[in-house]
Amino acid sequence: MSLEGKVAIVTGSGRGLGLAYAQELARQGAAVVVNDVDENTATAAAASITDNGGRATAVVAPVGSTETAEQLVQAAVEAYGRLDILVTNAGVLRDKVLWKMNDDDFDTVVNVHLRGTFTCVRAAAAYMRENEIAGRIICIGSPAGQRGNFGQTNYSGVKAAIVGMVRTWSMELRKAGITANAVIPVAATAMTATMPYFAAAVEAEQKGEAMPPFFRHDLGFGTADDVAGLVAYLASDAAAGVTGQAIGVGGDRLQVWSHPEPVFSAYREGGWSVAALDEAFGDIIDAHRQSVGETFPPLPDELQR
Ligand SMILES: NC(=O)c1ccc[n+]([C@@H]2O[C@H](COP(=O)([O-])OP(=O)(O)OC[C@H]3O[C@@H](n4cnc5c(N)ncnc54)[C@H](O)[C@@H]3O)[C@@H](O)[C@H]2O)c1
Secondary structure, eight states: OOOTTOEEEETTOSSHHHHHHHHHHHHTTOEEEEEESOHHHHHHHHHHHHTTTOEEEEEEOOBTBHHHHHHHHHHHHHHHSOOOEEEEOOOOOOOBOGGGOOHHHHHHHIIIIIIHHHHHHHHHHHHHHHTTOOOEEEEEOOHHHHHOOTTBHHHHHHHHHHHHHHHHHHHHHGGGTOEEEEEEEOBOSTTTTTOGGGHHHHHHHHTTOOOOHIIIIISOOBOHHHHHHHHHHHTSGGGTTOOSOEEEEETTEEEEOOOOOOSOOOOOTTOOOHHHHHHHHHHHHHHHOOOOSOOOOOOOGGGOO
16 A cells, blocks of 8 residues: 555644644655644644654645635645645534634634634535546544533534535535545544543653553553554555545544434324323333433543542
């Protein structure tokens, strides 16, 4: 498997997971357009690739607008002559419980994640279709989007929506040979470093030690590099037949997420009036009630911090 001759854009790749994706794509042979809002991290990220013999260029611009999306595609074409791979990874958090979340908290997260994914994929797909390139679109979701998460109205909303868009794009782009998949990562980065539950894992990583197996195996929580292999694989020719999927990865764990399906259907001639529901609904929902959120097992004593 090689990405030699291919050109990739990774949004928000100055640090964290995006940086790991950009570095792995470059290691596999792709030329990479690194992007971030932060100039120092963006140029350092590109340098970390070129210093190791890879090809990379940095575009400092905030993902969200159509202008930035077009600027990124143009940068790939100007620097390397084409575009094969887009990874929409740029992200921010503005966590607050619903009744404390203000419009700005909501709009900021919608703009970067949802609008940023939409505008970048639209620009990349238009270029790929026009140039008959069987490209790869890889969008980043989150367990919070798959299952909901306390304090993350904005974030869980956009991450669920991203997977919804990916399903639609996999249908719309199939004829052009372009695949669209979602990756659902879990990793120790600035985003997760402050969560007390993961303190022992983050501490091990900072010391350059292997993370305890409880995190890597039981929780599927590892380093950013643990996620990068899947992104590079989905970007390759080997994954030409994979589209419309949501694949989770973290630590030692790889997961195929289901797409929502009705788990039970009940029929009543004439339809479901309030009276009919009043009679039957309690038993139906008791037998088929769905869970929300992610539940973590209790931390073993030796990993308590
Ligand atoms: N860390 C995890 O466990 C985890 C889990 C699920 C999903 N994710 C998702 O993975 C992605 C990367 O997360 P991370 O943990 O590496 O976070 P991070 O905060 O370390 O990195 C995000 C990067 O995006 C950049 N960025 C922010 N707004 C931008 C914009 N408008 N345009 C361009 N760049 C912008 C930031 O400057 C930063 O470098 C995000 O989409 C996040 O939601 C992360």
